[in-house]
Amino acid sequence: MGRQSTxxxxxxxxxTSSAAAATTAAKAPAKKAAKVKSPAKKxxxxxxxxxxxxxxxxxxxxxxxxxxxxxxxxxxSAGSATSQTKAKTRKRFPGRAxxxxxxxxxxxxxxxxxxxxxxILLSVLLLTGLGLVMVLSASSITSYDGGEGSSFAYFNKQxxxxxxxxxxxxxxxxxxLPVWKKLAWPAIGLGLVMQAAVFLPGLGKSTKxxxxxxEIGAFQLQPSEFLKVAxxxxxxxxxxxxxxxxxxxxxxxxxxxxxxxxxxxLVVAGNDLGTALVLMAxxxxxxxxxxxxxxxxxxxxxxxxxxxxxxxLSSENRLNRLTLALTGxxxxxxxxxxxxxxxxxxxxxxxxxxxWFGVGLGASREKWxxxxxxxxxxxxxxxxxxxxxxxxxxxxxVFAILAFGLLRVMLRSQHLFVKITTAGxxxxxxxxxxxxxxxxAGLLPVIGLPLPFVSYGGSSIIASLLAVGIIxxxxxTEEGAAEAIRAHKDRVRSSLGxxxxxxxx
Numbered sequence: 001m002g003r004q005s006t007x008x009x010x011x012x013x014x015x016t017s018s019a020a021a022a023t024t025a026a027k028a029p030a031k032k033a034a035k036v037k038s039p040a041k042k043x044x045x046x047x048x049x050x051x052x053x054x055x056x057x058x059x060x061x062x063x064x065x066x067x068x069x070x071x072x073x074x075x076x077s078a079g080s081a082t083s084q085t086k087a088k089t090r091k092r093f094p095g096r097a098x099x100x101x102x103x104x105x106x107x108x109x110x111x112x113x114x115x116x117x118x119x120i121l122l123s124v125l126l127l128t129g130l131g132l133v134m135v136l137s138a139s140s141i142t143s144y145d146g147g148e149g150s151s152f153a154y155f156n157k158q159x160x161x162x163x164x165x166x167x168x169x170x171x172x173x174x175x176x177l178p179v180w181k182k183l184a185w186p187a188i189g190l191g192l193v194m195q196a197a198v199f200l201p202g203l204g205k206s207t208k209x210x211x212x213x214x215e216i217g218a219f220q221l222q223p224s225e226f227l228k229v230a231x232x233x234x235x236x237x238x239x240x241x242x243x244x245x246x247x248x249x250x251x252x253x254x255x256x257x258x259x260x261x262x263x264x265x266l267v268v269a270g271n272d273l274g275t276a277l278v279l280m281a282x283x284x285x286x287x288x289x290x291x292x293x294x295x296x297x298x299x300x301x302x303x304x305x306x307x308x309x310x311x312x313l314s315s316e317n318r319l320n321r322l323t324l325a326l327t328g329x330x331x332x333x334x335x336x337x338x339x340x341x342x343x344x345x346x347x348x349x350x351x352x353x354x355x356w357f358g359v360g361l362g363a364s365r366e367k368w369x370x371x372x373x374x375x376x377x378x379x380x381x382x383x384x385x386x387x388x389x390x391x392x393x394x395x396x397x398v399f400a401i402l403a404f405g406l407l408r409v410m411l412r413s414q415h416l417f418v419k420i421t422t423a424g425x426x427x428x429x430x431x432x433x434x435x436x437x438x439x440x441a442g443l444l445p446v447i448g449l450p451l452p453f454v455s456y457g458g459s460s461i462i463a464s465l466l467a468v469g470i471i472x473x474x475x476x477t478e479e480g481a482a483e484a485i486r487a488h489k490d491r492v493r494s495s496l497g498x499x500x501x502x503x504x505x
Contacts, residue, residue: 113478113479113481113483114475114478114481115408116408116409116412116475116478117472117476117478117481119401119402119405119408120406120409120468120471120475121468121472123398123399123401123402123405124169124402124468127398127399127452127453127454128162128454128461128465130395130398130454131158131379131451131453131454131455132155132158132159132162133361134375134383134386134454135154135155135375135379135454135455135456136151136152136154136155137362137364137367137382137386138364138367138374138382138456139151139153139155139367139375139456140152140155140367141369142369145369154375154456157458158456158461160458161457161458161461162465164462165462165464165465165466166465168462168465168466169465169468169469169472171469172466172469172470172472172473173469173470173472173476174473175470175473176473177415177473177474180233180237180417180470181237181417183233184236184237184238185234187229187233187234188230188231188233188234188263190230191223191226191227191229191230191231192227192263194214194221195223195224195227195263195266195267195270196266197214197223198212198223199211199269199270203215203216205220210270210271210448211269211270212270212271212275220458221458221459222457222459223459224267224270224272224275224279225459225460225462225463225464226459227263227267228279228428228463228467229425229463229466229467231260231263231279231283232286232421232424232425232467233421233470234259235256235259235260235282235283235286235287235290235420235424236290236419236420236422236424237417237421238255238259239256239286239287239290239292239420240290240415240417242256243416246292246293246296247293252292252293252296256287256292257300260279263279264276264279264280264283264304264307267279268311272448273308273312273318273447274435274448274449275449276308276311277308277447278428278431278432278435281427281428282424282428282431283304283424284297284301284427285423285424285426285427286420286423286427288423289419289420289423290416290420318445322445324341324344325344325443325444325445325446343371343373343378343446344439344442344446346366346371346381347371347378347381347440347442348441348442349366349370350364350366350371350378350382350384350385351381351384351385351440353385354386354387354389354391354392355388355389356388356389356390357387357388357389357390358384358385358386358388359388361387362386364382364386365385366381366382366385375456376455376456377448377449377451377455378440379451379454379455379456380392380436380451380454383454395454396437399430399433402429403426403430406422406425406426406429406430409471409474409475409478410423412478413477413478414479415474418474418477421470421474422474425467425470425471428452428467429464429467429468432451433451433452435447435449436449436450436452436455437451452464453465
């Protein structure tokens with residue numbers, strides 16, 4: 001009988017050794033596989049973590065960018081708000097709106113075709129009116145003490161001269177442009193003949209060493225003042241006709257240089273170097289604007305400088321004046337009434353005693369025979385004494401406005417004749433004013449030139465107003481000026497017609 005099993009019912013039977021070995025062998029690869037898979041899991045987990053970190057960092061970066069953008073936006077808005085606040089602050093500046101309104105109004109007025117016309121006319125009328133007042137003030141003592149018997153003697157004469165000058169101004173302003181071109185040659189011929197007449201016995205008259213006057217009975221005339229007008233018109237006509245044709249020496253020099261030499265030579269022969277200097281400045285200004293060839297211009301300018309130097313160095317009186325101007329009038333002759341520095345020093349005393357606001361109109365002390373030629377060449381010193389520094393600055397500003405008006409004529413005109421002639425008259429009126437003021441202020445030696453429109457002198461004021469009339473006729477040729485004048489005349493006629501109907505009623 002075989003051996004019976006001792007295992008209990010329901011209990012597992014243990015495998016045999018061979019079966020156990022097979023089972024162990026089968027489990028071992030499974031464990032190895034599990035062990036091999038575990039690194040893969042770790043690797044995938046490791047790979048997953050960096051992805052999560054990059055995403056988080058990207059989100060953080062985007063969040064930072066948004067926050068920085070918000071901060072920049074806030075800063076920009078704050079900056080814009082600050083700029084707006086500053087802009088509002090600038091707008092609140094009280095004078096800004098006024099200056100802007102003045103600029104706008106000036107642009108509107110300046111663009112008017114007759115703006116140049118009225119700028120010149122009003123500035124000249126202001127200077128002429130001031131001149132009448134100052135001539136009365138400066139000459140009242142000299143006029144009464146000189147045997148005239150009235151303090152209004154010089155003033156009455158000057159007022160008559162101004163009346164004649166204003167008539168010539170209005171008449172000249174109505175003359176058409178082509179007529180001035182036709183009058184150029186007759187004007188220079190008449191001017192040279194009149195200037196030569198000062199050397200005729202019984203006709204010419206010498207005053208204070210200058211043979212520069214024509215006397216017929218009680219009537220006196222200084223022809224050099226009218227020669228200035230004639231020279232400017234003549235040079236404008238000749239240079240405009242020769243524009244672009246002055247290619248040779250002969251064509252450039254003739255007849256320009258002989259005409260200039262004749263005018264200057266006749267004036268210098270009368271011992272009036274101051275007027276000759278003005279004529280030289282006028283000639284150079286006309287030649288410069290008229291496109292005179294550069295090498296010939298330099299040659300002519302050098303010749304004029306040499307002539308001036310010769311006449312200064314050959315005269316002891318002129319040389320002493322130049323020396324005193326350079327040394328500041330510090331010589332001992334200044335205490336002598338006949339000394340060279342007497343007039344210059346008292347001109348400076350007059351300016352210095354005026355202060356800011358002056359001693360008052362008519363209250364000058366220097367005009368009591370202390371300052372020679374107080375109503376003529378040194379009237380600017382009396383203006384400084386009676387009206388003060390502000391009065392002298394006002395006079396200079398009016399001359400600056402006049403210069404601006406003359407420059408507008410030259411720049412806005414389309415005619416070369418107008419440009420050249422106006423340049424010559426500019427050098428005369430503005431240049432002579434600058435020389436006179438420089439002499440009174442002690443910056444230049446005493447030359448003996450009046451202040452245009454202000455100083456006493458019949459020939460000076462009449463010739464100056466005639467020159468302004470010519471310039472006003474040029475201003476009327478500006479584009480659109482003729483139409484504006486016609487419209488103005490129509491308005492005046494309609495206004496007079498309405499007034500006449502009202503008077504009839």
